[in-house]
Amino acid sequence: MAKLTKNYGLKKPEGKDAYDIDAMVGANMEIIDAELHKISAPAFVQAANRDPLTTGSTHATLFGLIKKWFADLGTAAFKNVGTSSAEVAAGSHIHSAFGICTTPTVTYGNLKFCDLHGFVPSAGALVAVHFVNAATSSNFSNLIINVSYSGDYPIISPTTGNVFKIAEGTTVLLMFDGAQWIIVSEMSV
Numbered sequence: 001m002a003k004l005t006k007n008y009g010l011k012k013p014e015g016k017d018a019y020d021i022d023a024m025v026g027a028n029m030e031i032i033d034a035e036l037h038k039i040s041a042p043a044f045v046q047a048a049n050r051d052p053l054t055t056g057s058t059h060a061t062l063f064g065l066i067k068k069w070f071a072d073l074g075t076a077a078f079k080n081v082g083t084s085s086a087e088v089a090a091g092s093h094i095h096s097a098f099g100i101c102t103t104p105t106v107t108y109g110n111l112k113f114c115d116l117h118g119f120v121p122s123a124g125a126l127v128a129v130h131f132v133n134a135a136t137s138s139n140f141s142n143l144i145i146n147v148s149y150s151g152d153y154p155i156i157s158p159t160t161g162n163v164f165k166i167a168e169g170t171t172v173l174l175m176f177d178g179a180q181w182i183i184v185s186e187m188s189v
Contacts, residue, residue, distance in 0.1 A: 002014065002017055002019060002024070008031050008032070008035055009031060010028045010031055010032070011024045011027060011028055039059060043060060044059070044060040044061070044063040044064045044067070045064055045067075046064055046067040046068050046071060047061075047064040047065045047067070047068040048068070049068070049158070050065070050068055050069055050072060050158040050182070051065055051158060051159055052065075052158065052159060053065055053066070072177065098116075098127070098128045098129075098130075099114040099115065099116045099119075099127060099128070099129050099130070099147070100114070100129070100130045100132060101113065101114045101129050101130065101131045101132065101133075101135070101145070102132045102133065103133065103135070104133055111144045111145075111146065111152060112131075112135050112143065112144070112145045112146070113145070113146050114127070114129050114145060114146070114147050114148070115147075115148055115149070116147060116148045119147060119148040119150070120148075120150070121147055121148070121150050121176045122176070122178075123176060123177055123178040124175065124176070124177075125175070125176040126173065126174070126175055126176075126184070127147055127173075127174045127176070127181070128171055128172070128173050128174075129145070129147075129171065129172050129174060130169075130170075130171040131166050131167075131168065131169070131170050131171075131172065132168070132169075133168055134165065134166065134167055134168040135165065135166040136164070136165045136166075137164040137165065141162075142154040142155065142156070142162040142163060142164070143155045143163045143164060143165070143166065145174075145181055147176075147181075153176070153179065153180050153181050154180045154181070155172075155174065155180070155181045155182075155183065156180045156181065156182050156183065157182075157183050158182060158183065163183065166186070167188055169188055170186055170187065170188045171186065171187050171188075172185075172186045173185045173186070
């Protein structure tokens with residue numbers, strides 16, 4: 001009796017089996033054709049959350065996650081990255097910058113400061129912040145960062161929500177969505 005392959009259920013006869021090669025090949029070709037069509041024209045819907053892309057995900061899952069990120073970024077996803085306040089004010093660029101947070105671990109509770117001269121955050125702005133000291137919430141509430149005295153906004157993880165700690169020596173890429181700073185990636189050194 002023919003066995004079926006693990007992933008696609010293709011018919012695989014054993015050495016002693018009598019089989020109709022035309023029927024078996026035809027049935028296997030139909031399965032292969034249907035599976036190739038799924039890959040070449042994946043049906044997908046926008047994901048509910050901004051989860052990270054992971055290896056091994058299906059095309060439909062990946063495209064759904066990417067669609068969610070673009071939808072949440074809005075028009076900022078398609079702007080150029082600027083480095084001056086004038087470019088951002090003109091509306092044709094989003095702002096990006098690099099800063100260092102030296103706020104001591106226990107000072108100011110869960111509020112951290114990062115001064116970037118001339119930085120004006122707007123939706124879609126990107127900031128890479130290097131935390132010299134560990135950033136730890138002292139009262140189990142979300143970590144908050146104030147970038148260039150623009151206001152106190154929470155730091156949010158797209159996978160876990162609230163962020164209570166960032167390790168000493170970690171550089172975090174943050175994206176501003178107008179109400180919070182979302183961790184895009186982080187790297188420890």
